Amino acid sequence: MLDAAIARCLALSQRAQQESGAAQEQALSSLREALLELAAARAEAATAHSAGAEALLELDLAGYIVGWGAGAEQMFGYAEPEALGQHVLFLYAEDDDDGSIAELFFEHEQAVTEVRRRRKSGEVFWVELTLSLRRDAGGDPDGMLVRLQPPGEALSEQDKLRLHARIIEDSDQGVLITDANERIVSINGAFSRITGYSPAETIGQTPDLLRSGVHDADFRAQVRAAMKGHGPWRGEIVGKRKNGELFPQSVTISVVRDRAGQITHTFSLFSDISVHKDAEARMQRMANYDGLTGLPNLCLLSQLVDQALMEARRSQQHGALMVVEISRIGAISDTLGHEVGNELLCEIGRLFRQVLRDADVLARLDGSKFAIALLHIEKREHAAIVASKLLTALAAPIQIGGHSLQVGASIGITIYPEDGRETATLIRYAEVASSRAAQNIESAFLFYSEEMNQRAKEHLRLETELRLALVNRELQLYYQPKVSLRSGRIVGAEALLRWRHPVRGLVSPGVFIPVAEETGLILELGSWVLEEACRQVREWKDANLIMPTIAVNLSARQFDQGLPARVAAVLERHGVQPEQIMLEITESLLVRGADNVIAIMNELVAMGMALALDDFGTGYSSLAYLKKFPISTLKIDRAFVTGLPYEENDCAIARAIVTMAQQLRQEIVAEGVETAEQMSFLRELGCDQLQGYLFSQPVPAADFERMLREGKRLAFNSR
Structure with a gap:
């Protein structure tokens, strides 16, 4: 049967070479069928040859033998008790020392390879090894099934040609073969699937059938040079399908020469890479474009x-x-x-x-x-x-x-x-x-500008040093007294943050507070100030010093839903009463969602704390705010105090603020009072307290304590 199949293939091959046109196509079709019959006959012969010689064994995932069939015993000479539990390496030839274990390392569900193995007698022989992955009921791998049989016979040259033809026909790559006149003489099935052209529409045509027209003359010259035998060419070409659609292809072009070196045929292998190009475009888009806006x-x-x-x-x-x-x-x-x-x-x-x-x-x-x-x-x-x-x-x-x-x-x-x-x-x-x-x-x-860049660098340096200042205890609180304009006595103080830099000395708050606000460090600084102020108040209390209310400034960033709880925790930690601490806020806070701010303020006031509005008149001053918010104290900004009592506009503004606050039953504190004339004018207006260099600049805690113990008072002078 095998001999008959071979003879039929040879006859059809000779006929295909002699015929032309439609007769040649019919002969080639018959030849393909004969090759399939030949392959089947060879498989049947091989099966008959190896009957009784096939060996089956089973391995676990680690490579230990768990199943040993009769064929394995016959092939290797080991009885089942001798083989079970052994590692498969005991069947390897002694010089197979490349470190790889064929039965354990394969990439697909099934693999076929030829290997050397050793019988019990010591004989080393070649076998064809077929590996199959075995899975349990849940679909997870649980072992390998190994089939060993004598290697197949080598193919004859004629059989190789037929096999290669079959491989080309079944390939996923398109194959295009032209003769010396650049006429297409053969294509495979993949060519038709990719381009849409049938053999009848293609044979006898030139490759220009697929020309898209998008490539320039230099590119076409490179391709033609390869077709003329100037070396293989590999690259990407945009082709055109039968329906007119353009598509990218990965192409290899080479030539076939006869014994005299003359080019008899040119062949092209190509693949449709549209999917790859689309994926590449998507990757390029992800790498170069914003996923949200597409910019x-x-x-x-x-x-x-x-x-x-x-x-x-x-x-x-x-x-x-x-x-x-x-x-x-x-x-x-x-x-x-x-x-x-x-x-x-x-x-x-x-x-x-x-x-x-x-x-x-x-x-x-x-x-x-x-x-x-x-x-x-x-x-x-x-x-x-x-x-x-x-x-x-x-x-x-x-x-x-x-x-x-x-x-x-x-x-x-x-x-x-x-x-x-x-x-x-x-x-x-x-x-x-x-x-x-x-x-x-x-x-x-x-x-x-370069000046701006230098300021930015200074800003960054300040931020870094300010973070270290928190750790290195370079910060301290100074206290500026508030004095009653009725009695001249100290009735309170504002806690002011100071930074004593180890190199630059005392750094102005006007320099580092904006940096802290911008970077978010103000949250840590604000927490430190409240903690330190309460600690100091407790220390004074333990020293039997009767302390007036200490005002602590709050940043708008600190003003959130958790503020009352944080303040209460600090007060409790130091044993300080709420009425001993006043919280000062700025006008900018009042425009940040009135409902939320009012709720937080009411919660603080309910705890027993007083709220003061600092720098009044410089921001979003509005009578509506004063009606809505539970503020007990207004502080007139120093900008309106400086011109008193000689600047007409400053006098008018100060008079208006005092009158308004009196109507709202709010206490008035004037900041930045430096002269007796300013003090007298404010006192006559009905201002309650002053704060400024006329009485005292901000001083360390020890100096403020000394003022209180000595009963320092403000001396009233006539204008």
């Missing part, structure tokens, strides 16, 4: 600006890079949800894109921060014009999901190459300018 991210922005900087160096052109920090995004997300915050960011990106030119680059850096690269500008002023347009785009409320949302922005601008020649430097400088713009009352955008 370029920092990576792509850096690439584009790097290119622009190179061009600017060659052409002596100028450009600008801006960083835009959007305000209130965090508050909106916390209040209405992150979905609304995210949609708002996307809408802001769309608004900005409408303002900019097509050539301008808009990117999202992170959070609420955008960046804009103006790759070519004539003057610095042009960047300012764009910044103004961006701010105008945010001037009107933005409608998101039924909500009318208002945001602002601070913009920092750097100009290249003037401010820097590297993208990272420009972005950093623009962020510095943006941060400064956020603190600037006059303008919401600022250009970067």
Whole structure:
């Protein structure tokens, strides 16, 4: 049967070589069927040859033998009791010392390989090893099934040709073969599946059938050179399917030569890589674009600006890079949800894109921060014009999901190459300018300057040293007395934070408090101040000193739902009564959600604490606030005291504040009183207390204690 199958294949092969056209196609089809019959006949012959010689054994996952069949006993000479429990390595030839164990390391559910093994007699022989993974009822691997049989006979040259033909036909790669005249003489099934062209539509045509027209002359010349025998060519080509669709392909082109070295055929192997290209595009998008807004991210922005900087160096052109920090995004997300915050960011990106030119680059850096690269500008002023347009785009409320949302922005601008020649430097400088713009009352955008950079570095150094100051106990409280304008006696004091730097000496609060506010360190500083003030009050009490009320300043950042509980804990820890501590707040706090603030204030007052409004008149002064909030004391800011009693406007403002507070039954404290004339004027107005250098500057705790014990009083003088 095997001989007959081989003879039939040979006859059909000779016929296919002699025929042409449709007869040749029919002969090739018959040849393919004959090859299948030959393969089946060979398999049957091999099965008959190895009958009784096949060995089966089972291994656990560690490679120990748990099953030993009769065939294994016959093949290796070991009885079942001798083999069970042994590791499979005992069947290996002694010189198989490469460290790998074929039965344990394979990548798929089934594997076939040829290996050497050793019989009990010591004879080493070759076997064909077939491995199958065995699974338990739950689908988890629990062992291996190993089948060993004599290796198959080597294929004849004729059989190899037939086998190779079968492999090509069944390949997933498209195969295209042309003759010396570049006419297509053969394709495989994958070619038809990929391109849509049948053999009848393809045979006799040229490869231009698939030409897409997207490649230039140089590219086509490289491909043609490979077809002319100038060496194999590998690359990517955009082809065209029968339906007109373009698709990317990975292609290998080579030639076949006869014994004389002449090219008889050219063959191309190609694969459709559309799926890979799509995945690559998705990866590129993830790497270069913001996932929320779809805008370029920092990576792509850096690439584009790097290119622009190179061009600017060659052409002596100028450009600008801006960083835009959007305000209130965090508050909106916390209040209405992150979905609304995210949609708002996307809408802001769309608004900005409408303002900019097509050539301008808009990117999202992170959070609420955008960046804009103006790759070519004539003057610095042009960047300012764009910044103004961006701010105008945010001037009107933005409608998101039924909500009318208002945001602002601070913009920092750097100009290249003037401010820097590297993208990272420009972005950093623009962020510095943006941060400064956020603190600037006059303008919401600022250009970067070296002076600004130095201030930013100083800011960072201060932040680092301030953190160390907390650890190294460099902070201390000074106390500035409050004096009654009726009796002249000390009736209270304000605890003021001081930083005694080991090198710079006493650092002004006006220098480090803004840094603490901006970095969030104010929370730690505020907690320390309250803790230290209560500790000091307790120490004075233990020393039998009758103490007036001590005022402690609160930052707006400290004012949250947990504040009353934190204050109560500190008071309890030091055994201090609530009426011994007054909390001073600033007017800026009053505009942060009145309902929440009132609730917190009422809770503090219910504990027995008094609240004072500091720096009154400098911020959001409103009679409505004073009616709503449980404030017992108003402090007139020093800015309105300085001109008393000679500055008409200051006199009018001070008179109005005192009159209003008297009507609301609130105590009045004037800050920054330095002259007897100021004191007399305020006393005549009906002001209750003064605080200032006229009586005492802020002093350490020991000096304040001495004042109290000595009964220091304010001397009243006539004007």
